[in-house]
Amino acid sequence: MSALLGAFLWVGSPVWAQDISARLMACAACHGADGNSQLPNIPSLAGQPKVFVENQLVIIREGLRDIPAMKGLLDGVSDAEITAMAVHFAKLPARQSPPPGDPVLMAQGKALAEGMRCGICHLPDYRGREQMPRLAGQREDYLLYSMLQFKNNQAIGRDTIMAASLYGVSDGELKALAHFLARAQP
Numbered sequence: 001m002s003a004l005l006g007a008f009l010w011v012g013s014p015v016w017a018q019d020i021s022a023r024l025m026a027c028a029a030c031h032g033a034d035g036n037s038q039l040p041n042i043p044s045l046a047g048q049p050k051v052f053v054e055n056q057l058v059i060i061r062e063g064l065r066d067i068p069a070m071k072g073l074l075d076g077v078s079d080a081e082i083t084a085m086a087v088h089f090a091k092l093p094a095r096q097s098p099p100p101g102d103p104v105l106m107a108q109g110k111a112l113a114e115g116m117r118c119g120i121c122h123l124p125d126y127r128g129r130e131q132m133p134r135l136a137g138q139r140e141d142y143l144l145y146s147m148l149q150f151k152n153n154q155a156i157g158r159d160t161i162m163a164a165s166l167y168g169v170s171d172g173e174l175k176a177l178a179h180f181l182a183r184a185q186p
Contacts, residue, residue: 020084026073027085035092041145044138047094047186051130053086065157094137094186101183109180112173116165118181127186140182147174 027045031037035046045053059065061074061082074082100106113119113126121132128134135143149155151166151174166174 020081020088023073023077023081023085024088027089030069034095035089036095037139037142040141042139043142043146044094045089046092047127047137048089048134049128049130049132050083050086050090052128052133053089054082055131057082057085059157094134096137098140098183101179105176105179106183108173108176109178112169112177113180113184116169116177118177121161125186126181126184134186135181136184136186138182140178143178143181144174147178 030039030042031045036044056065057074057077058079060067060070061077077085118126118135122128122135123132126134126136128136146155147162147166147169148171150158150162151169151171153163155163169177
């Protein structure tokens with residue numbers, strides 16, 4: 001039996017476990033077989049906090065967060081299945097950080113993260129907690145894409161506190177912040 005199926009046997013139904021396995025394979029198409037995305041603007045889910053992943057899957061399933069590529073993928077998925085999927089991704093190791101970054105962008109990004117107090121919600125090492133995503137080691141392109149969505153009020157169905165937090169931050173500053181966070185070690 002695969003480790004993936006074994007992780008979900010606590011539910012007591014091999015059929016249910018196979019269903020989760022199939023659902024996770026669908027997730028892997030974009031988010032990577034190991035939860036670490038290789039695709040532009042697609043987040044890595046490996047190592048994300050369980051509650052964060054659960055919340056995102058529920059709001060996507062309920063249509064509160066519109067992600068066209070995920071349309072229909074969560075139709076009929078139960079809360080218990082969502083929890084099992086979230087547990088799976090939370091347990092996967094996040095990929096190691098990319099190579100060292102540009103020293104100027106790193107310094108600027110670190111100063112911005114500290115000055116904007118990103119560590120209050122996302123923890124000082126940016127590993128995330130509960131409903132706050134892990135930023136450390138996330139894809140740089142996705143971090144920038146996501147922060148631009150918040151800044152431009154296009155992050156429908158997501159935390160409005162982030163939109164307020166990024167108010168007045170320039171695109172160049174967001175680029176430096178994304179550069180730094182993508183290389184931060186949780």
